[in-house]
Amino acid sequence: MxxxxxxxxxxxxxxxxxxxxxxxxxxxxxxxxxxxxxxxxxxxxxxxxxxxxxxxxxxxxxxxxxxxxxxxxxxxxxxxxxxxxxxxxxxxxxxxxxxxxxxxxxxxxxxxxxxxxxxxxxxxxxxxxxxxxxxxxxxxxxxxxxxxxxxxxxxxxxxxxxxxxxxxxxxxxxxxxxxxxxxxxVAGTFSLxxxxxxxxxxxxxxxxxxxxxxxxxxxxxxxxxxxxxxxxxxxxxxxxxxxxxxxxxxxxxxxxxxxxxxxxxxxxxxxxxxxxxxxxxxxxxxxxxxxxxxxxxxxxxxxxxxxxxxxxxxxxxxxxxxxxxxxxxxxxxxxxxxxxxxxxxxxxxxxxxxxxxxxxxxxxxxxxxxxxxxxxxxxxxxxxxxxxxxxxxxxxxxxxxxxxxxxxxxxxxxxxxxxxxxxxxxxxxxxxxxxxxxxxxxxxxxxxxxxxxxxxxxxxxxxxxxxxxxxxxxxxxxxxxxxxxxxxxxxxxxxxxxxxxxxxxxxxxxxxxxxxxxxxxxxxxxxxxDSLRPRFMLAxxxxxxxxxGVEIAAPKLAKPLQTGTLRSYIGATVGVTVVGVAFALIGFEGAMIEAALIEPIRPYAVLILIFVLMGVAVAAFARSVLITIIGVGIVGYGMALLFLINGAPDVAFTQFTVETLFLVILVAVLLRIPLGSALHRPLKKRPRSAIAAIGFGAATTLSILAMNALNFDPRLSEYFGEVSYAEAHGRNVVNVILVDFRALDTLGEIAVVAFATLAVWALLRRRTPEKEAGQ
Amino acid sequence: MNSVILHALTRLFFAAMLIFSIFILLRGHNEPGGGFIGGLAGASAYAVVTMAFGAHVAQRWLIIHPVVLCGVGLVCAILSGLPPLMGMGGSFLTHLWWIGEIGGVELHLGTTLLFDIGVYFVVVGGVLSMLFRLYDTGEEEAGW
Amino acid sequence: MILLYAITVGAVMAAGVYMMLDRNVFRIMLGLALVATGVNLIIFLAGRLGPVDPAIISTGTYALMEGAANPLPQALVLTAIVIGFSLTALACVLAYEATRTLGTLDADAMTAARDEGDPFGSEPAETR
Known part of the structure; x- marks a missing residue:
């Protein structure tokens, strides 16, 4: 045996x-x-x-x-x-x-x-x-x-x-x-x-x-x-x-x-x-x-x-x-x-x-x-x-x-x-x-x-x-x-x-x-x-x-770190990211600038980018949530156009539809909850938020430029382009990647969608009158 | 929303969009399209109905419960990957192809199609269950 | 060109973070959506710009031609968009539920409401 x-x-x-x-x-x-x-x-x-x-x-x-x-x-x-x-x-x-x-x-x-x-x-x-x-x-x-x-x-x-x-x-x-x-x-093996x-x-x-x-x-x-x-x-x-x-x-x-x-x-x-x-x-x-x-x-x-x-x-x-x-x-x-x-x-x-x-x-x-x-x-x-x-x-x-x-x-x-x-x-x-x-x-x-x-x-x-x-x-x-x-x-x-x-x-x-x-x-x-009493045991x-001690120390340590305020978490994340990116990019400026200026400027693209930037401005500075939603929508549609002019019709269409459906969902929420502007605080009163946001934006921009300056390895993309029709019988390479080459990935992704669905379904279940009364 | 025009056009839109979404889904392997895009288009078709007539009507037109649709989609996607495990060679989700000729037209049929249909169902079901929940005004008890 | 793209994405991210630092939960959600959009474009840019033809093998040929866009980031972005959508929608629904239950849009007020049932606090959590 x-x-x-x-x-x-x-x-x-x-x-x-x-x-x-x-x-x-x-x-x-x-x-x-x-x-x-x-x-x-x-x-x-x-x-x-x-x-x-x-x-x-x-x-x-x-x-x-x-x-x-x-x-x-x-x-x-x-x-x-x-x-x-x-x-x-x-x-x-x-x-x-x-x-x-x-x-x-x-x-x-x-x-x-x-x-x-x-x-x-x-x-x-x-x-x-x-x-x-x-x-x-x-x-x-x-x-x-x-x-x-x-x-x-x-x-x-x-x-x-x-x-x-x-x-x-x-x-x-x-x-x-x-x-x-x-x-x-040390040994290079786990075998005893x-x-x-x-x-x-x-x-x-x-x-x-x-x-x-x-x-x-x-x-x-x-x-x-x-x-x-x-x-x-x-x-x-x-x-x-x-x-x-x-x-x-x-x-x-x-x-x-x-x-x-x-x-x-x-x-x-x-x-x-x-x-x-x-x-x-x-x-x-x-x-x-x-x-x-x-x-x-x-x-x-x-x-x-x-x-x-x-x-x-x-x-x-x-x-x-x-x-x-x-x-x-x-x-x-x-x-x-x-x-x-x-x-x-x-x-x-x-x-x-x-x-x-x-x-x-x-x-x-x-x-x-x-x-x-x-x-x-x-x-x-x-x-x-x-x-x-x-x-x-x-x-x-x-x-x-x-x-x-x-x-x-x-x-x-x-x-x-x-x-x-x-x-x-x-x-x-x-x-x-x-x-x-x-x-x-x-x-x-x-x-x-x-x-x-x-x-x-x-x-x-x-x-x-x-x-x-x-x-x-x-x-x-x-x-x-x-x-x-x-x-x-x-x-x-x-x-x-x-x-x-x-x-x-x-x-x-x-x-x-x-x-x-x-x-x-x-x-x-x-x-x-008397001797039957429990005795003192040092250990x-x-x-x-x-x-x-652990029980006393744990909350003392956890409370200042886990404030429960979303803002402090995001602030900490953003701050650490910005500082980390800044350190990583020191000494890389020359290559970044050089690589950034190679590509010619395309007028269409510039127009769309301006459109996106307008949406950004609307979203960030609007007083009412409704207008913010419009700004976000502009950004989304602009992105879809960017995908479209860069040879990605599938992505562009997806982005269009998603943006629309997102609006539909937001409208449903808006119908249920009056979103006043009472909470709006203008930029002047939020200098720290503005600094963090600008820092993060700058870090993003610089990271993209640095990424662009690195050598591009096209082997994987070329491989997919070569075998997509020969082995997977599909001419749309993007779709072949999704359903064939990386099908397991896609399966995981649709599972995520399904789980999100289940969560929403359970969260929004209709409350029966008895339950409402019981609360 | 009680616009007469919207009501009248909704059926037309709905039929057109649903057929369009299936078309997009089926041609996805060779032209722009596929399960994700088709699914989103199909969900949009129902979104129009939801906005026009309310969630319970859209639910009736969908016939099957959206969460169930989601599950069916996942099952389809998983099933499409099973043949290799049943002694047909390869590992999970290695797609199989059948190539033949019908009436002089070369036809490529693969298990990828089943996978894509699964994606389609998950996306439609996922989007619609959110939508139906949010637009469910409680006017009509549909038993779900 | 990449410089302009980079600046735009930076602006989108900055606006997203700025909105996420707001107190209104729905503005936080919208900020999240903006950041998700920005990230999608970053992934796309990682595949490099340049060729503008769709990544589709034309009839009669058996491989992708020169001048076709990089298909890999497109596939990644496509799924990312759909997942981002369902997760943002989930977040919205969560925010909606929180608002409905706690009767406030203010993220800080929500935190305060949570603190009433603080696991570290000495007082037992009271039900409303």
Missing amino acids: SPLLFVLIAAFGAAIAAPVARFTGQAAGWLLALIPAFLFISLVQLLPEVADGGVVMQVIEWAPAYGVNLGFRLDGFSVLFSMLITGIGTLVVIYAGTYFSGKEAKDRGRFLAFIILFMTAMLGTVMADDLIVLFVFWEMTSLVSFFLIGFKHEDRAARDSALQSLVVTAGGGMALLGGILLLGS SEITAQAGDIAQSPLFPAIVVLVLIGAFTKSAQFPFHFWLPNAMAAPTPASAYLHSATMVKLGVYLVARFDTGFGNEPIFYVPLIVFGGITMLIASVQAVRSTGFKAVLAYSTVASLATLIVLVGIPGSDAVKATIGFLVAHALYKAALFFAAGGVIHSTHVYELARLGGLRWKMPMTFIASVLAAISMAGLPLFLGYKAKDLLFTASFGADSLAWWATLCALIMSAAMTMVGLLAAFKPFWLKAPYGEVKLYHGESFGMALPPLVLGALGLLFGVAPFLLWGPVMEPAIAALYGAPTAPVDAYVIPHVDARLLLTIGLLAAGLGLVWLWTRMHRDP DFCYNKVMG
């Missing part, structure tokens, strides 16, 4: 989601999940093709004039990402179908459509080879996530969060577009694979630092890295299935995906990797602290996501094959356990209507499947042996210890982050289920449902399965991705099941102890009801200040 087909099938799924949801009711989730499931199986079948560094390319010409192609490329890394997107997507769709089962079919359909559309956009992003295509899909994910976060649009907080995420991610998208365009101008191939040359370009900064802003906003980390925890306003999908498993990893793609080419440039390690590290620390401070179930998980993303960013930044292995390992492990935990959290919240982790407790017998799933996922998250998470953590520390530069910083951050992760995992697994509820027993509105318990259970079990049977994952799926990302074959990852008894095991035990300590700290911090505060 070609990459484009994947995207198209997913888009088709999004298109049919709403009607399917309407007609199938409760089963909608299960039915629609067939589409991502089908895509997932197709991807599995593609695995052998990309196993040994193989690549599936597909290029369709899109806008060849700009060098933009609909280029798609599937290698090991893309396939791995796509498998995460479709695999978790399948579970999300099943989960969402059940999650919204109590809601109206319309809401369910809308949500499922958005979720599948979201999957489409993400698939497109990771499959794109052309950076412009990648950008289009990238922005599409931002847009769709806006709708998902703001899904509960009656809720103000949800709307604010949606707007915040859109402002941050779409703003970052603009930076990314800037970076891509610069990159394209070609850019990677000539990365060395591009890095020498003086524009390279600017490119890096812009691309990193794009990636950091998307992946919620410092200083843009604040939007992701707010985005948990989305319904939980969306949170699970867009904020923990896949979408926010697109930023990681992007820097990882660039890392293949630019990974050894300090200007590229140092910011990754530094900012990623800062984000890890901030997110770890915030995870401890947070009370909301989803908030705790969201901050742990920010920390995990930061870890991935740091891992991408660290050069060398060890870091690449760790990136891939951590990426998959995190996607599995985090989505599972979000699913479980959503299940608990759905059943209890309690959002704060601190209030929850004692649910282990009431929601046993969710409990088991949480425990499985949490152990993987805490990085205990026999689980995939252990291997991921092992690779992470191998990479951070072995970093050439900033190893101490990476390791320190990784240690703190791991302790916080352990805490989050333990909290999520045991606090709602095992520990006692501090504020009395939690009321259960309904028990757990199969459709919402199965997805986390599957993901949690996978974490264990891949831990005890590593050959299922690493050989067929991970190694191709590692090879694709590193750009060269690497030694296979050590596929142990029972951990080696060495310093790494000791580290695990130490981290577990630290995590337990943090759990104790967390329960102490959130013991009294959010700054964001709100900036947005508030």
